[in-house]
Amino acid sequence: MRDVARVELGAQSYDVIVRYDRKPASGMAISLASGANALDTIKAVKARVEELRSNLPDTVKVVYPVDSSPFIELSIESVVHTLIEAVVLVFLVMLLFLQNWRATLIPTIAVPVVLLGTFAVLLAFGFSINVLTMFAMVLAIGLLVDDAIVVVENVERIMEEEGLSPAEATKKSMTQITGALVGIAAVLSTVFIPMAFFSGSAGAIYRQFSVTIVSAMAFSVLVAIVLSPSLCATLLKKHPENHDKNKGFFGWFNRTFNKGRDRYQKTTTHMAQRFKRYFVVYGLLVGGMAFIFSQLPGAFLPDEDQGRMMVLVSTPPGATAGRTLESIKQVEDYILEQEQDAVNGMFAVVGFSFAGQAQNAGMAFLNFNDWSVRDENNSAFAVMNRAFGAFSQIQDASAFPIVPPPIMELGNATGFDMQLVDRGGNGHEALMNARNQLLGMAAQNPKLAGVRPNGLSDVPQFKINIDSEKASALGLNLSEINNALQIAWGSSYVNDFIDKGRIKRVYMQADLPHRMTPEDLDKWFVRNSDGEMVAFNTFSTTEWVYGSPKLERFNGVSSVNIQGSAAEGISSGEAMAEMQKLVEQLPPGFAIEWSGLSYEEQEAGSQAPMLYALSILIVFLCLAALYESWSVPFAVMLVVPLGILGSVTAAFIFNLPNDVYLQVAFLTTVGLAAKNAILIVEFAKEQYENGEDLMTAVSNAASQRFRPILMTSMAFILGVTPLALASGAGAASQNAIGIAVMGGMFAATFLAIFFVPMFYVLVEKLFHREDK
Secondary structure, X not given: OXXXXXXXXXXEEEEEEEEOOOOOOOOOOOOOOOOOOHHHHHXXXXXXXXXXHOOOOOOOOOOOOOOOHHHHHHHHHHHHHHHHHHHXXXXXXXXXXXXXXXXXXHHHHHHHHHHHXXXXXXXXXXXXXXXHHHHHHHHHHHHHHHHHHHHHHHHXXXXXXXXXXHHHHHHHHHHHHXXXXXXXXXXXXXXXXXXXXXXXXXXXXXXXXHHHHHHHHHHHHHHHHHHHHHHHHHHOOOOOOOOOOOOHHHHHHHXXXXXXXXXXXXXXXXXXXXXXHHHHHHXXXXXXXXXXXXXXXXXXXXXXXXXXXXXXXXXXXXXXXXXXXXXXXXHHHHHHHHOOOOEEEEEEEEEEXXXXXXXXXXXXXXXXXXXXXXXXXXXXXXXXXXXXHHHOOOOOOEXXXXXXXXXXXXXXXXXXXEEEEEOOOOOHHHHHHHHHHXXXXXXXXXXXXXXXXXXXXXXXXXXXXXXXXXXXXXXXXXXXXXXXXXXXXXXXXXXXXXXXXXXXXXXXXXXXXXXXXXXXXXXXXXXXXXXXXXXXXXXXXXXXXXXXXXXXXXXXXXXXXXXXXXXXXXXXXHHHHHHHHHHOOOOOOEEEEEOHHHHHHHHHHHHHHHHHHHHHHHHHHHXXXXXXXXXXXXXXXXXXXXXXXHHHHHHHHXXXXXXXXXXXXXXXXXXXXXXXXXXXXXXXXXXXXXXXXXXXXXXXXXXXXXXXXXXXXXXXXXXXXXXXXXXXXXXXXXXXXXXXXXXXXXXXXXXXXXXXXXXXXXXXXHHXXXXX
16 A cells, blocks of 8 residues: 655655555654663654544554664664573583582672672663673673682682692682782783773774673672682582592593693693794794784674665656656565565655755665564665665666665765765866766776765756846846845745734745746846846846755865765775775875765774784783783783684684774683683793792693683683574674684684793793793
């Protein structure tokens, strides 16, 4: 069913088409005030509309063409499910390694305690429960149990090896690992602190991760030092003398694990004794990491299927609203007939689009079916790609389907957003020629898709040329001539009058039959200074020209806005680089300026090196303070590139761009790789300083710390697995951060820990050769 209505919006009126399937469209597009809650606001608006519905005429229908609340609700719900799944997986990992329900319960109790404290910090800082803070919570799940796991595992080891009671084993354990716990918390916290001080949209995203993870780590180490030892002394029981850990499934696991630990100990000892040749291997791995990192395309945020899409329609300049309406009907027929498996409803308007207000402009809003009933072939991006080909067959209009960006306040479409500016002052005609040349080159580029001007094309204009010398000779001035034109063809406010108790305005304007054609100008006269009436044709000439319906400026310079997107398999960063190359082929005087999401993408990319450098520097200083040495921290910091190697490799394999989420994943990997190294270096350093041989010290440290390292790493990996495997609403963002962090953690666990003993031996021999 199709309804056509006339809608007044300010001083403009538009033809509106509403077409329904059997189910009406739902939702409403609104703008939030600063600090407002999106879901609460939308619910309040809908409730108010329902109150007003009874007062509306029967012919008026309430239509919600755009609604962001389903995407928000499903995204939060998806992350909440991910959070629950992460807790369950972490619990199973702890049970597998600890093989004791009581011991497993202790780290599990730490989870709600730490999360409760983290929520309190978020409330104090004014943050809301949103997708970003929930992502940080999921990452924190794997991190916050690490400290409690280290405590419980070491207490269990001492009880088993030395036969001590739980209370005595807890006391001895805390004297051994308190320094490592503080060091781990310091590193994992400080690596995220610089993120909180960056500016721009990327800084706002970083800040929520930073505050969430730093507060979670602070509470985690506090719980591990205060609560976990108390629980160990209370809940754990001394193992009976006939206790046998080699029976059943756990027995098989223990035997397999012990074999792997022994091989790991032998391998690390072998590498530490031959550190020169293996340092060459390390250099090759770092070189490979740098190469893969350089191959990652750039982006700002992953594009999300938010369950809606828009179509921009533009007919030739001067086209009537009825002609535009016919083109929109063709768009409507295709969408609701060919894409009915994906699209639930459509709302279209004539006279308005993101390009501007004009009779030849139109726009359609598409509302998609729920994600649960759509597959990849019916995603917003799949529909958009098919629509490009279908809309190219519309002969009387240009129609461009666009998917809204992940942050609506930074633009109105995914892809790139640029301004072609006339820095050389070449003029409007040259600027339009350059624009057309650029669009032509972009259409031939296989890496670009849907490149379009986001503005109104030049339209025919009737130009009146005033001969100022003739006008002056006839006793006329330009202000009188302009007043006459304004009153005749526009209108002029004259006075007010009272009609039935209401004040109404009086406007003066030429009668309709005398202002319809260019020849009507000859009928008009202007009074000169002598009181004589002078005809317009005595001091003016007329001509038809093409001109812009509105003045467009960017930073005070004449410009035109051009938008587009990358072809399938190409990132927005690559598309921006291609557009930069094309602009360089234009005549001199024209340049490119980025706006919206593209500007934020460039800013985020330029800030990333500083962010990495600052985070690594702060981690190094924390380690230097922890070890009271400027050299020992190098044994930890040298491991970081190996963890990053895993992240960039995972990103490269799964075609993830170098965006904000990948940068968060890199920093998380830095902290986690350093954490594993700290556990080994702390024990090796303590034994070496107590008189052990250097090789014996690193060998024992590697053997003793292998179990907690593997257990905490597996807990974290399985904790973020639901992010990497997520689908549906908000899945792109979850996949982006989950896959990269998993790759980094795999490398930090199964590659980097082999090099840590070698790095410690190298540092001691280079810097402390005389100290011993």
